[in-house]
Amino acid sequence: MLQIVFDGLSLGSLYALGALGIALIFGVMRLVNFAHGDVIAFCIFALLWPSTDAMAVVFAGQLPWYLLVPLVLVVGAGLSVLCEILVFRRFRRASPATMMIASFALGFVIRYFLLMLFTSRPKSISLLPMLSQPVEIFGARLPLLQLITIVATVVILIGLSLFLRRTRFGLEMRAAAENFSMARMLGVRANRVIMGAFALSGALAGAIALIFGSQTGTADIQMGASIMLMAFIATVIGGLGSLAGAVLAGFLLGGASVVMQVVLPVDARPFRDAFVYGAVILILLFRPQGLIAARGTKERV
Amino acid sequence: MTTATVSPLPADLLSSRKPAPFSLARRTIMTPVLLSLLILAIAGLTVLSGSKPFNQAVIDVFVRVTLVVGLYIFIGNSGVLSFGHIGFTCMGAYAAAWLTINPIMKKSALPGLPQWLLETRLPYWQSAFLAALFAGVAALVFGRVLMRLSGIAASIATFAMLAMINTIYSNWEDVTGATSSVVGIPIVRTIWPYVGAAIISIFIAWGHAISRAGLALRAARDEPTAAAASGVDIPRARLVAFTISGAVMGLGGALMAHSIGVVTPDTFYLGLTFITLSMLVVGGMGSLSGAVIGVVLLSALIQALRWLEAGVAIGSTTFGLPKGLQEIALGVIMIVILALRPAGLIGNREITSFRRSSRKQSSQQ
């Protein structure tokens, strides 16, 4: 039982962090960023030397964790900001559809850049190996990693929310997310806020890369895509632009996946995700504006 | 279903202040005709060249024309971005596989199929028609639920639908062979069936665009409030477009199956979704001409990049460019096109002959 709760929480953590990364950017520039998943993949590959071997040569992996973690976060933030400066800045006035396709094209570029350097073979890596030992809590044996995942997510969420509530930059970002042009008329610098949102979102991508990379022990170019599909959905059913909603929906989806895995009859288990997606459509039908509707997010029909 | 949409338009199509339906058809017919001529010209050149790989490449282009025109029917007219249409392509492709694979192979590979289907073996054109019908019915069923949504919620719901279809097809071992390839689909190598399908889909799209439902849908896209106030049933108009476009996507799926002879669920997933959507958006989301020209141009670009990638031979050494450079270049070019022309290459216009386009402008003023 406890095992199920922890499974749900740790899967939900990944979805929630992914959804948050998308919601942050959507909030300030109404962009559904399909390149986010590829930023995640990039973060993990940034630790490897380019090679075609199945065993990855980790050059930065030997770093002690207190250097490794910040390095990955900075790589994510840097790449994300770079995407903003080189690409998304030119699409500020474009329609959401155009922006979405541009972000997809950008993700495509990042993915094939990685493919060119590393080939499509997943590589086994061992990041933070000390985390794979099990620990015993309340009579349940849990991988330490799962525990750390949940704790790290909670710390990130609290940190982010403090940042948004207590700092000047956070205030400007929340104001801009709600009504961008009004915030600008009050002197809030558009570029600064958008770059900040991209940096935060990129750092979150780095965090996901670390967690997911240590969980699976592989670096895979596709790794971002699988999380991001759920994360997109979480962002929307959470209420696009609502950060709290994105987190809530992320945990909800993680929980639902794990619960269905247990509850569904054995024959139906392979179709678990189909049930989850069906549930998503149902939620959208009853609450098309999302679980927590963001204020000031006027829908375009 | 497919024939019904090209049939003559209902007499009560438009109110008396607008041009009569047949004059509307006459004014706009040049677009599908010119686009069809373009397709025929490409096909003619291909046959003349006699090159087999080129033939196969052009077949791919025509399959994509069918798919992107199918996307246009819904996305272009409704303005709602759908990520789910490749799901119907998947259904169409598997339906074609079920209907055309040799029964002996089918019994061992897909034992879960119903008995009558196991024994069926149809020629490709019949299977393509039935596949379109199957996908159209599926689109009708999904559309009944999804078309109540609009905007980003609708887009993500179609995304969820795609993922759902993919999950089912990737796991239903007995019926779809799960993630392993379903082989043995008869391969059609002549170009003409694909030409026919592309042209049929272009005319279906045109017929829908000037039909009552199509006009209502575009009105709702541009002025949702005004359209709703003048009695346009938006969900219904969307459902009509969704169903027709689903059928065309199914047709495209069947053709795709017959052009490569193998289907796997992941052929019809995110990759194909995004490449077809990109072609539509790069060409111009709001125009049929944009859909067709987007496919032709981007496909030409992809092909050119592939040749560059493969054939850089200097002296005795061949410089095989690293795999992936072609995709990177494609992505960069797409971004540049979109940055320079956010509404796509064609925008919202349609290509017509010169005289008519000038007349159209004068009538607008």
Place this chain on the structure above:
Amino acid sequence: MSVLAVSDITIRYGRLTAVRGVSFSMNEGEIVFVTGPNGAGKSSLMRTIAGVTPAASGRISFVGDDITGRAPEDIARLGFSMVPEGREVFGSLTIEENLMVGTGMRAKERGWKARAATELEAVYETFPILKERRNGQAGLLSGGQQQMLVIGRALMTSPRLIAIDEPSLGLAPNITDQVYECLIALRSQRRLTLLIVEQSSARAVMIGGRMILMRGGEIVLDGDARSLGNSEAIQAAYFGYEDH
């Protein structure tokens, strides 16, 4: 000295021309009402001055700087504070947070925190209701309170000019009176320059000051509100049929 100078501004949305060749200028401390019927181009003009919508042609200068085509945040930083139509409070932020958003533009100056705090106290003094509910969500305020909040929010940026688009929109008449009382009092306290957009000319005639009357994207009258208010010209401008 002229604070704001608009010369020959034209604004287009696609093929539609919303504002055609409009010019006017404002002096320090002046109060100017821009009035005119619906669709006269008043709000478009405001949005263009604030830098939100680009002008097709023409120039705008503010306190001596050419601000044509500048970003809204740059214009705000020069001391132009815009209160747009429909108020646009940040509904999910608290009232105090709403007020503080605009102080960020002074964050590079020394002692800005102390000054922001004094500024905040001053705004609370003017609008005690805001202080009472300082930690409440701004979206829950009534229309009149929201109007006070956005005026307060504009004041927090220590502006030289405040432009307000339809402060009476959706407010009960007695609440509108209160809002105007505050505005007039603030103007004399702080030597503010006020640019106010209203559909009706009644308020301008009542308060006095200069009135610019727009119609069909052009300025049709520009002069003292009280003397214009009694003229026949104003009737013609609102109800005339000379254009269409």
